[in-house]
Amino acid sequence: MNALLDVLDLETARLGPLSLRLAVGELVQVTGASGSGKSLLLRALADLDASRGLVRLGDCDRDRIAPGDWRRQVAYVPAETAWWAPRVDGNFPPGWRLHDAKSWLACFALPDDALDWEIERLSSGERQRLGLLRALLNRPRVLLLDEPTANLDRENTQRLEAAVRRYLAEHGAGAIWVSHDRLQQDRLGGRVLEIHDGRLRS
Ligand SMILES: Nc1ncnc2c1ncn2[C@@H]1O[C@H](COP(=O)(O)OP(=O)(O)OP(=O)(O)O)[C@@H](O)[C@H]1O
Numbered sequence: 048m049n050a051l052l053d054v055l056d057l058e059t060a061r062l063g064p065l066s067l068r069l070a071v072g073e074l075v076q077v078t079g080a081s082g083s084g085k086s087l088l089l090r091a092l093a094d095l096d097a098s099r100g101l102v103r104l105g106d107c108d109r110d111r112i113a114p115g116d117w118r119r120q121v122a123y124v125p126a127e128t129a130w131w132a133p134r135v136d137g138n139f140p141p142g143w144r145l146h147d148a149k150s151w152l153a154c155f156a157l158p159d160d161a162l163d164w165e166i167e168r169l170s171s172g173e174r175q176r177l178g179l180l181r182a183l184l185n186r187p188r189v190l191l192l193d194e195p196t197a198n199l200d201r202e203n204t205q206r207l208e209a210a211v212r213r214y215l216a217e218h219g220a221g222a223i224w225v226s227h228d229r230l231q232q233d234r235l236g237g238r239v240l241e242i243h244d245g246r247l248r249s
Contacts, residue, residue, distance in 0.1 A: 079242035128178030
């Protein structure tokens with residue numbers, strides 16, 4: 048298998064040791080009871096929380112990549128996105144391209160002028176889609192998606208699933224997707240891992 052993300056004996060204060068390998072283009076789902084540590088796992092992989100163990104992106108160890116670069120390449124998309132600027136596009140990463148942003152807006156069935164919207168007016172589902180869009184503009188190699196469709200209706204859920212699939216196929220990226228939804232697990236397919244007692248099991 049052509050490994051994109053290789054995780055060996057990852058440990059944090061509350062998790063592990065756990066190991067995981069994500070292939071180029073692969074989407075792995077993570078499930079588990081509420082409070083089992085799914086978000087903590089994604090945060091540890093994104094280097095937002097301290098962890099020990101080997102984490103490698105392609106053939107490069109995480110220790111050799113500056114934390115900011117790592118987080119751009121291994122992007123954590125939380126269920127509740129944080130925004131700092133008052134307008135949507137004021138929160139986009141440096142160098143973002145209008146063409147890319149518009150093409151993702153179309154995938155999410157949002158109008159072009161959503162880029163100018165005030166953050167305050169966004170519904171929770173709009174926040175969730177625009178939070179993913181913001182992450183995609185950095186062209187990450189790995190997406191860490193924390194219940195990315197929690198606030199979406201069925202139609203928008205399926206749009207977002209298709210958008211992530213498109214992104215993985217076009218960019219040879221990988222994704223770890225936290226989901227509680229059995230029907231979604233069936234639609235997305237691929238491996239489903241469960242967190243239990245701080246460990247991953249298939
Ligand atoms: N900073 C912290 N200090 C103490 N406990 C924490 C901290 N962060 C998370 N926890 C605890 O760790 C456990 C795992 O949290 P996590 O957010 O990863 O759960 P989860 O599996 O994502 O749950 P859910 O499905 O409800 O979102 C929870 O019991 C949570 O209260």
